Amino acid sequence: MLEITNLHAQLAPASLNEQSSRGPAPGGEGKKILQGITLAVKPGEVHAVMGPNGSGKSTLAHLLAGREGYTVTEGQVRYDGKDLLALSPEERACDGVFLGFQYPVEIPGVSNLYLLRTALNAKRKRQGLPEIDAMDFLAWVKERVKQMKMDIAMLHRGVNEGFSGGEKKRNEILQMLVLEPRLMILDETDSGLDIDALKIVSEGINLMRSPQRAILLVTHYQRLLDYVKPDFVHVLARGRIVKSGGPELALELEQKGYGWLEAA
Amino acid sequence: MSATPKDLENLLKRREYAAGFSTDIESETVPPGLSEDVIRFISARKGEPDWLLEWRLKAYRRWLKMVEPRWAHVHYPRIDYQAISYYSRPKSLAERPKSLDEVDPKLLETYKKLGIPLKEQERLAGVAMDVVFDSVSVATTFKDTLKKAGVIFCPISEAIREHPDLVRKYLGTVVPFGDNFYAGLNSAVFTDGSFVYVPKGVRCPMELSTYFRINERNTGQFERTLIVADEGSYVSYLEGCTAPQRDENQLHAAVVELVALDGAQIKYSTVQNWYPGDEEGRGGIYNFVTKRGDCRGRASKISWTQVETGSAITWKYPSCILRGDDSVGEFYSVAVTNNRQQADTGTKMIHVGRNTRSTIVSKGISAGHGQQSYRGLVRVLPSAQNARNYTQCDSLLIGGSCGAHTFPYTEVRNPNAHLEHEATTSKIGEDQLFYCRSRGISEEDAVSMIVNGFCKQVFKELPMEFAVEAQKLLSVSLEGAVG
Numbered sequence: 001m002l003e004i005t006n007l008h009a010q011l012a013p014a015s016l017n018e019q020s021s022r023g024p025a026p027g028g029e030g031k032k033i034l035q036g037i038t039l040a041v042k043p044g045e046v047h048a049v050m051g052p053n054g055s056g057k058s059t060l061a062h063l064l065a066g067r068e069g070y071t072v073t074e075g076q077v078r079y080d081g082k083d084l085l086a087l088s089p090e091e092r093a094c095d096g097v098f099l100g101f102q103y104p105v106e107i108p109g110v111s112n113l114y115l116l117r118t119a120l121n122a123k124r125k126r127q128g129l130p131e132i133d134a135m136d137f138l139a140w141v142k143e144r145v146k147q148m149k150m151d152i153a154m155l156h157r158g159v160n161e162g163f164s165g166g167e168k169k170r171n172e173i174l175q176m177l178v179l180e181p182r183l184m185i186l187d188e189t190d191s192g193l194d195i196d197a198l199k200i201v202s203e204g205i206n207l208m209r210s211p212q213r214a215i216l217l218v219t220h221y222q223r224l225l226d227y228v229k230p231d232f233v234h235v236l237a238r239g240r241i242v243k244s245g246g247p248e249l250a251l252e253l254e255q256k257g258y259g260w261l262e263a264a
Numbered sequence: 265m266s267a268t269p270k271d272l273e274n275l276l277k278r279r280e281y282a283a284g285f286s287t288d289i290e291s292e293t294v295p296p297g298l299s300e301d302v303i304r305f306i307s308a309r310k311g312e313p314d315w316l317l318e319w320r321l322k323a324y325r326r327w328l329k330m331v332e333p334r335w336a337h338v339h340y341p342r343i344d345y346q347a348i349s350y351y352s353r354p355k356s357l358a359e360r361p362k363s364l365d366e367v368d369p370k371l372l373e374t375y376k377k378l379g380i381p382l383k384e385q386e387r388l389a390g391v392a393m394d395v396v397f398d399s400v401s402v403a404t405t406f407k408d409t410l411k412k413a414g415v416i417f418c419p420i421s422e423a424i425r426e427h428p429d430l431v432r433k434y435l436g437t438v439v440p441f442g443d444n445f446y447a448g449l450n451s452a453v454f455t456d457g458s459f460v461y462v463p464k465g466v467r468c469p470m471e472l473s474t475y476f477r478i479n480e481r482n483t484g485q486f487e488r489t490l491i492v493a494d495e496g497s498y499v500s501y502l503e504g505c506t507a508p509q510r511d512e513n514q515l516h517a518a519v520v521e522l523v524a525l526d527g528a529q530i531k532y533s534t535v536q537n538w539y540p541g542d543e544e545g546r547g548g549i550y551n552f553v554t555k556r557g558d559c560r561g562r563a564s565k566i567s568w569t570q571v572e573t574g575s576a577i578t579w580k581y582p583s584c585i586l587r588g589d590d591s592v593g594e595f596y597s598v599a600v601t602n603n604r605q606q607a608d609t610g611t612k613m614i615h616v617g618r619n620t621r622s623t624i625v626s627k628g629i630s631a632g633h634g635q636q637s638y639r640g641l642v643r644v645l646p647s648a649q650n651a652r653n654y655t656q657c658d659s660l661l662i663g664g665s666c667g668a669h670t671f672p673y674t675e676v677r678n679p680n681a682h683l684e685h686e687a688t689t690s691k692i693g694e695d696q697l698f699y700c701r702s703r704g705i706s707e708e709d710a711v712s713m714i715v716n717g718f719c720k721q722v723f724k725e726l727p728m729e730f731a732v733e734a735q736k737l738l739s740v741s742l743e744g745a746v747g
Contacts, residue, residue: 065702066698066701066702067698067702068694068698088701089698089701089702090701090702090704090705090706090707092702093701093702093703093704094704098702099702101699101702104699105693105695105696105698105699107696107699107700107713107714107717108717108718109716109717109718109719109720109721110713110714110716110717114713115700115703115705115713118705118709118713119700119703119704119705120704122703122704122705122706122709123704126704158717175703179703179704
């Protein structure tokens with residue numbers, strides 16, 4: 001489903017007009033972040049990507065979703081055999097790629113319901129389907145709001161507007177349940193969650209596990225992996241995968257930290 | 265792969281003005297220039313009574329001594345007031361049509377193109393409309409229905425003939441001719457506009473609407489609108505404006521006066537889409553307008569809602585004088601400046617009576633090289649016990665070459681006053697855009713979604729039919745804002 005081959009990427013020249021708070025930091029132009037990543041994800045698999053701060057985990061996640069600000073200098077990414085990097089972020093999303101944000105963005109005045117419907121219809125349009133019936137859509141969404149143990153009233157609030165950190169993360173998973181992507185990239189979805197919220201979020205993720213879908217979990221901690229069992233664990237350090245293994249690798253990391261791998 | 269901010273700027277420039285056509289129609293236009301003779305000509309053409317001609321001449325003499333205001337944060341070459349023609353009307357209207365069937369089909373075609381079918385059966389149910397083409401009023405619809413309710417809604421020139429006492433009683437009482445330079449000019453040369461009178465206790469049975477269109481080259485449009493809501497009455501009024509696409513600038517200096525007596529409510533909405541000029545800043549309308557409402561009666565209420573997307577330069581501060589005790593003033597505004605547009609707009613809330621309340625919500629959107637200033641005054645006089653004001657002004661910037669400025673003024677001379685002011689400036693962040701795009705929404709749709717979200721507080725104040733129009737207009741105004 002996803003084949004990353006020898007991927008090298010660096011920060012693009014800083015844009016003059018826009019500098020985003022979450023995107024690449026200014027002044028780092030030309031800094032190499034990914035230095036030869038190779039990774040194959042098959043349908044039905046769950047891969048965890050772990051690693052210390054600054055190892056390139058989030059860059060990898062954003063790059064796969066199409067965030068601007070990075071230049072790919074070498075290598076390629078294929079998704080269903082297509083050149084993923086040639087697609088715009090919206091095309092990737094409509095083709096089934098989903099990025100769960102570490103810091104979900106607030107959009108005041110735009111209701112969650114409206115965002116979801118617009119997104120779902122964009123996807124249906126690309127698939128050549130008509131717009132979804134309003135009543136069917138509402139039923140579909142409400143069911144998923146319940147699964148995420150959220151208040152139905154949140155649908156009419158602005159996107160992430162005034163949401164707590166935990167609510168924002170749950171909202172990410174809600175969007176994922178509604179849009180039903182095939183490749184889910186979750187960037188530190190577990191950070192900032194209390195134990196109850198972590199369980200709800202994990203249950204949401206598990207609902208999406210299927211032989212047709214794949215998940216890439218980017219995380220610092222073993223904690224999430226207790227609830228969402230990965231098939232493979234990869235350790236990223238200095239822009240490379242330095243070690244891959246089964247779920248037991250995550251436990252080993254929990255005990256030993258990253259030092260022994262970074263030195264390797 | 266995906267767009268850079270540079271593409272964003274390039275795409276921003278590609279906005280097209282849908283109302284930019286002109287109508288080839290024979291007009292009677294007076295030669296450019298302003299003098300007492302021209303004013304006498306206009307007054308005579310309109311068959312006005314002597315008192316009005318005198319009033320115009322007084323205004324003119326006063327105007328000659330006034331200076332054009334220069335304090336606004338806008339830049340433009342000096343206007344040659346002798347190069348403007350002060351009166352133009354389609355020849356076919358020399359005899360005002362008795363009914364729509366007599367209106368020149370070309371004119372009807374123009375309004376059809378603009379999406380304003382005049383034929384009553386085609387009208388949205390419940391909206392009566394007056395249409396002003398250059399200097400004259402073309403048609404007023406739904407007259408009979410309104411007449412039954414006792415509501416007078418007609419061109420002001422007609423009101424001057426048919427209801428001279430009412431006009432005389434209120435004209436110039438809210439915006440006197442000496443008020444400011446443009447109001448003075450308007451008082452001297454105003455050609456047409458709308459007049460509304462809602463009698464005591466009457467709730468106007470439908471939305472009233474006026475559509476303004478500048479067609480002739482080198483003409484100014486100086487309309488004058490007067491709305492009087494008698495005790496306990498209610499009226500909702502909407503004006504819309506467009507002009508053809510031309511290389512030279514055209515002047516629009518209107519005056520709007522609202523009077524609300526005891527317990528009366530006036531809701532005045534504007535969707536202004538005058539030609540904004542091209543991307544280099546050539547052409548476009550200079551929109552120098554004085555709008556003021558007088559809450560003359562106790563517990564009266566005046567509410568201004570404006571969506572301003574057009575004009576090369578906007579200079580406009582719809583205001584409320586809260587004279588009656590317990591009266592309420594509101595100002596909700598969305599203003600867009602794109603390409604080389606400049607706007608200096610805001611409001612004035614003058615608290616005179618006790619327990620008067622005012623709310624100001626201003627949303628400014630700047631894109632391209634647009635420059636926008638919010639300028640608002642809240643004045644609380646010593647007589648205004650327990651006055652309250654809430655002000656919120658938010659600016660949204662798209663791209664890196666535009667500007668947003670805020671000039672709030674407050675003058676409080678009563679210690680019991682309670683004022684709140686909130687202001688924010690934000691950019692449409694790449695974060696927000698990327699977030700929407702990563703959900704499958706195109707960049708264009710994302711921008712329009714974010715902008716509409718930003719303006720929601722104001723749009724919900726518009727009459728429903730027009731809220732939809734306003735949203736569409738906003739999307740068109742920012743079309744290609746990003747790519």
